[in-house]
Amino acid sequence: MDDARRLANALNALAKNPQFSYTKARAAARNEPAVDWSATKARNADFNPEVDGSESFVMKDGSVCAWMPGQFRYAAQPR
Numbered sequence: 001m002d003d004a005r006r007l008a009n010a011l012n013a014l015a016k017n018p019q020f021s022y023t024k025a026r027a028a029a030r031n032e033p034a035v036d037w038s039a040t041k042a043r044n045a046d047f048n049p050e051v052d053g054s055e056s057f058v059m060k061d062g063s064v065c066a067w068m069p070g071q072f073r074y075a076a077q078p079r
Contacts, residue, residue, distance in 0.1 A: 001059075003059045004063035004064055004077065005065075007034070007035070007059070007065040008065045010028060011029070011074045015072060021054075022049045029065075034059050035065075040055070040058045042058075043056060052067070053069045063077060064076070065077075
C-alpha cells in the first residue's frame with residue numbers, strides 16, 4: 001500500500017492546481033512503475049471523465065490509488 005500512498009500524495013499535489021485534469025493525472029501515473037496498467041484499465045472500463053472526474057489506479061501489490069470524487073482528492077486503499 002506504500003506505492004498507492006506515494007502516488008496519491010503526488011497526484012494530490014497536482015490536484016491542487018486549477019488546471020488539473022484526468023489527463024494530467026494519467027500522465028503523472030505513467031511515471032510510476034508500480035502501477036498495474038492492465039488492472040487499471042479493467043477497473044476503469046466504464047470511465048467517463050465528465051461524470052467520474054478522474055481515474056483510480058491499481059498498483060502491482062493490489063492496492064488502489066482511488067479518486068475520491070466528493071473530496072476532489074486521491075486516497076490509498078488496501079487490496
